Amino acid sequence: xxxxxxAAAPNVLLAAAAVALAAVLALAPVAGLAGxxxxxxxxxxVAVALxxxxxxxxxxxxxxxxxxxxxxxxLASLEVRRAPVDAAAPAYAVALFLCAxxxxxxxxxxxxxxxxxxxxxxxAALAVGASVxxxxxxxxxxxxxxxxxxxxxxxxxxxxAVAACLAWLGxx
Amino acid sequence: MNDAWVTTVSNRLPAYLALGGAGLLAGxxxxxxEPVVLAAPLLLAAAVGLAMARPPDIDIGVRLDRERALEGExxxxxxxxxxxxxxxxxxxxxxxxxxxxxxxxxGDGAIRLRASSTREFRRHVACRRWGGxxxxxxxLRARDRLGFFSYRQExxxxxxxxxxxxxxxxxxxxxxxxxxxxxxxEVSRLKGDxxxxxxxxxxxxxxxVRRINWRASARRGELHVNEMRPERNSDVVVFLDTFTExxxxxxxxxxxxxxxxxxxxxxxLRRRDRVGLVGFGGTLRxxxxxxxxxxLYRLIDALIDTQVVLSYAxxxxxxxxRRTLPPKSLVVAFTPLLDERSLGALLDLRGRGYxxxxxxVSPLAFVHPxxxxxxxxxxxxxxxxxxALRGRFLxxxxxxxxxxxxxxxDGVLAAATRLRRDTRVVRV
Numbered sequence: 001x002x003x004x005x006x007a008a009a010p011n012v013l014l015a016a017a018a019v020a021l022a023a024v025l026a027l028a029p030v031a032g033l034a035g036x037x038x039x040x041x042x043x044x045x046v047a048v049a050l051x052x053x054x055x056x057x058x059x060x061x062x063x064x065x066x067x068x069x070x071x072x073x074x075l076a077s078l079e080v081r082r083a084p085v086d087a088a089a090p091a092y093a094v095a096l097f098l099c100a101x102x103x104x105x106x107x108x109x110x111x112x113x114x115x116x117x118x119x120x121x122x123x124a125a126l127a128v129g130a131s132v133x134x135x136x137x138x139x140x141x142x143x144x145x146x147x148x149x150x151x152x153x154x155x156x157x158x159x160x161a162v163a164a165c166l167a168w169l170g171x172x
Numbered sequence: 173m174n175d176a177w178v179t180t181v182s183n184r185l186p187a188y189l190a191l192g193g194a195g196l197l198a199g200x201x202x203x204x205x206e207p208v209v210l211a212a213p214l215l216l217a218a219a220v221g222l223a224m225a226r227p228p229d230i231d232i233g234v235r236l237d238r239e240r241a242l243e244g245e246x247x248x249x250x251x252x253x254x255x256x257x258x259x260x261x262x263x264x265x266x267x268x269x270x271x272x273x274x275x276x277x278x279g280d281g282a283i284r285l286r287a288s289s290t291r292e293f294r295r296h297v298a299c300r301r302w303g304g305x306x307x308x309x310x311x312l313r314a315r316d317r318l319g320f321f322s323y324r325q326e327x328x329x330x331x332x333x334x335x336x337x338x339x340x341x342x343x344x345x346x347x348x349x350x351x352x353x354x355x356x357x358e359v360s361r362l363k364g365d366x367x368x369x370x371x372x373x374x375x376x377x378x379x380x381v382r383r384i385n386w387r388a389s390a391r392r393g394e395l396h397v398n399e400m401r402p403e404r405n406s407d408v409v410v411f412l413d414t415f416t417e418x419x420x421x422x423x424x425x426x427x428x429x430x431x432x433x434x435x436x437x438x439x440x441l442r443r444r445d446r447v448g449l450v451g452f453g454g455t456l457r458x459x460x461x462x463x464x465x466x467x468l469y470r471l472i473d474a475l476i477d478t479q480v481v482l483s484y485a486x487x488x489x490x491x492x493x494r495r496t497l498p499p500k501s502l503v504v505a506f507t508p509l510l511d512e513r514s515l516g517a518l519l520d521l522r523g524r525g526y527x528x529x530x531x532x533v534s535p536l537a538f539v540h541p542x543x544x545x546x547x548x549x550x551x552x553x554x555x556x557x558x559x560a561l562r563g564r565f566l567x568x569x570x571x572x573x574x575x576x577x578x579x580x581x582d583g584v585l586a587a588a589t590r591l592r593r594d595t596r597v598v599r600v
Contacts, residue, residue: 060183061183064187064190064191067191068191068194071191071195071207071210074206074210075202075206075207075210078204078206085204085205085206086206089205089206089210090209093209093210093211093212093213096210096214097213097214100187100188100214104184108319116260116261116282118260118261118317119260119317119318119319122260122317122318123318126213126216126217126220126318127213129216130213130216130217131213133213133216134209134212137205137208137209137212138205138206138209140205141204141208141209142205147203152200155199155200156200158196159193159196159197159200162192162193162196162215163193165189165218165222
């Protein structure tokens with residue numbers, strides 16, 4: 001009995017950490033909002049419920065939807081706040097990434113694949129790198145550059161590149 | 173022989189790319205940096221994962237510490253893995269054939285390999301059942317550092333492993349009714365040159381002086397000589413009925429048969445007898461009687477390749493080469509008395525004058541009588557039919573002894589020896 005509990009410990013710990021982080025991410029955008037944040041809170045609630053369902057059933061396909069809903073809730077809260085640029089965006093982005101990684105690690109641990117040290121270190125390094133990149137992007141976004149067709153074209157090319165990557169993976 | 177690596181993509185990677193792409197699109201549409209910032213970690217992880225996605229480049233060597241083992245022993249399988257590039261996570265799994273089991277693994281089995289490094293480790297394999305097998309089928313599973321890609325490969329480096337049956341303990345063997353011409357350990361029934369005293373008789377011209385029994389001659393008033401029995405060898409044929417077997421989780425009637433046959437073969441060959449083998453079943457196997465160490469290995473190798481092969485073909489003694497069953501040989505048959513073809517062949521052997529002893533490997537231990545009354549009735553009728561069958565053999569002068577699972581073979585052979593004395597047919 002105790003051995004079974006010990007064997008299940010990493011699985012449960014990872015799932016609990018992932019759900020807790022998802023809950024924090026759902027609460028953060030509505031915290032301190034003036035007025036009634038009912039719609040946003042409902043969106044966050046659905047995201048967390050989807051995340052919990054994805055971890056509990058297990059239902060891996062629910063995780064991307066839950067993460068997407070959390071991102072939508074955050075972006076919608078920015079619109080509600082009418083904030084010009086949110087300085088907390090890099091932290092939120094890294095937390096969202098860590099939430100996703102914890103969720104998938106929990107699902108893999110449930111299937112008997114325990115996280116190994118190398119992978120945890122790689123995720124930590126990625127989180128650090130991602131926070132720097134996100135901060136740089138935010139700084140770049142805050143620079144008053146004149147927009148125009150070249151910049152829009154660059155964005156379109158980046159988006160197409162991502163779509164091409166998806167298509168390539170789909171063929172494998 | 174190595175298969176190509178089979179690559180599997182985790183559903184995490186398309187999810188990250190989809191979310192990242194949606195973030196970029198949202199950034200373009202709404203003209204805000206935050207969606208792009210949210211997408212950045214996911215896209216960075218996906219980009220790093222794709223950049224590092226390369227199947228492992230490793231060589232694997234498999235070696236057995238020995239090629240022969242006894243049932244119940246352990247053998248070590250040594251694996252040597254040489255990695256040309258770094259592998260973040262590698263799991264090595266042995267695919268062992270039936271009858272072999274991996275005992276324990278050091279750690280959880282997953283290892284990390286640096287570039288140009290070599291790793292050696294051992295896997296302990298328990299030989300649970302006799303038989304000839306090929307080991308060396310290894311399944312490799314590897315993953316990249318971020319867990320986006322999984323790789324699978326199967327390596328087959330067949331190494332023969334022969335697991336010999338655990339011999340049954342034997343103190344006595346069945347004594348053959350007749351002996352052959354070569355010197356051995358069996359006291360012949362015929363009189364001749366030897367050291368075993370047989371009888372005394374009056375001296376006749378040509379008798380050796382050293383054979384004169386002076387004490388008997390003095391008592392009877394005329395010369396008497398001792399008669400001796402020579403020690404000769406015998407021909408023994410072990411007959412295995414492999415038409416059918418009954419089995420449960422702890423063993424089968426064929427297991428019992430093979431273990432007993434191995435013990436008998438070893439015992440008779442030690443006595444310098446010539447021993448042969450007939451595997452009478454779906455596949456007919458035979459080895460002509462011979463003596464010596466080489467014959468022991470030949471016979472045991474033939475034994476461990478014994479298996480039950482389903483066949484509906486009718487077979488009789490005519491399919492067995494004549495020289496496999498020499499005249500005056502002792503035939504020890506192991507049979508569960510289940511197949512009509514082997515029953516017919518055994519009765520035919522008796523009819524041809526072979527010194528036959530049947531050891532019935534009882535299938536009763538492998539059959540549950542059932543719970544319902546009709547099932548129990550059927551079981552009882554079957555048991556009675558078997559008793560009648562044994563009676564049929566006894567009527568023709570063939571001693572039949574039942575060997576139940578768990579009984580020592582030595583006791584069974586002792587019972588067979590007693591029964592052979594009682595059922596001996598006098599030839600006129």
